[in-house]
Amino acid sequence: MKRLLTCANLVEAQHKANLLIAAGIHAEVRNTYLAGAVGDIPFVEAGPQVWVNAGHDVQAALNVLAAADRVASDPDWVCAECGEPIEGQFAQCWQCGAMRPFA
Ligand SMILES: [Zn+2]
Structure with missing residues (x-):
């Protein structure tokens, strides 16, 4: 090994x-x-x-x-649909289900 x-x-x-x-x-x-x-x-x-x-x-x-x-290392983002702050490792809003917009 x-x-x-x-x-x-x-x-x-x-x-x-x-x-x-x-x-x-x-x-x-x-x-x-x-x-x-x-x-x-x-x-x-x-x-x-x-x-x-x-x-x-x-x-x-x-x-x-x-x-x-x-x-x-993805940056945190804010959901465009409901305004919820989302941690960077998530690609989808946990609150409303909207997908992260592509930067
Ligand atoms: Zn949302």
Whole structure:
């Protein structure tokens, strides 16, 4: 297997592993026990890590995470139909069902 990335904390690492698993990619979180040692050893070695099978899974995994980041970084918007403020990850107004207008 190959280390895909190192995360700042275990919650983030597990979240990303879950995204990959949901996309059908075998992923494992490793290095979960060293978090308390940050400061004594380089961070990149100390943070929780997400590992995937070496080979084509690596690029597929990066694509999944990049797509997830794009969704998460969409700006909040205001529904044109009812004026409800909506968080950026939602494409539809939860109150009236109107779709987000394309920017
Ligand atoms: Zn609405």
